[in-house]
Amino acid sequence: MIKELKISTLIVVISLLATFTALHAEGDKAKFAPVNTAVPSLSIAPDARGGGMGDNGASTTPDINSQYWNPAKYAFMYSKAGVSLSYTPWLRKLVNDVALANLSGYYKIGDSDLQAVGAS
Numbered sequence: 001m002i003k004e005l006k007i008s009t010l011i012v013v014i015s016l017l018a019t020f021t022a023l024h025a026e027g028d029k030a031k032f033a034p035v036n037t038a039v040p041s042l043s044i045a046p047d048a049r050g051g052g053m054g055d056n057g058a059s060t061t062p063d064i065n066s067q068y069w070n071p072a073k074y075a076f077m078y079s080k081a082g083v084s085l086s087y088t089p090w091l092r093k094l095v096n097d098v099a100l101a102n103l104s105g106y107y108k109i110g111d112s113d114l115q116a117v118g119a120s
Helices: 002-030 048-052 071-076
Strands: 081-088 100-109 115-119
Touching (some): 071 100, 071 115
Antiparallel strands (some): 081 100
């Protein structure tokens, strides 16, 4: 009986200490505010069609720039291979020497044209 009381008391004490530790850890969030993106330029759409639709290129029909949005769309392309070069003058109003270039391509493999290899 006494041994069970000691064990239950120990469990309650450990639970309280764990709760206080968790509460203390939440207070440190205001001091530590890391930047979530290391390279924000990777989130800029490489094509005008996807960018013009509010960066909603995942729901568009397959095109050569599908490598950025959804590479699985390459299997539904009509041609056997394709290459695309996109150029975006980024922050053109601020500086004139910053631009983003994107080179992407794909090639369908096999006779059934249901598989494709893409690179960007």
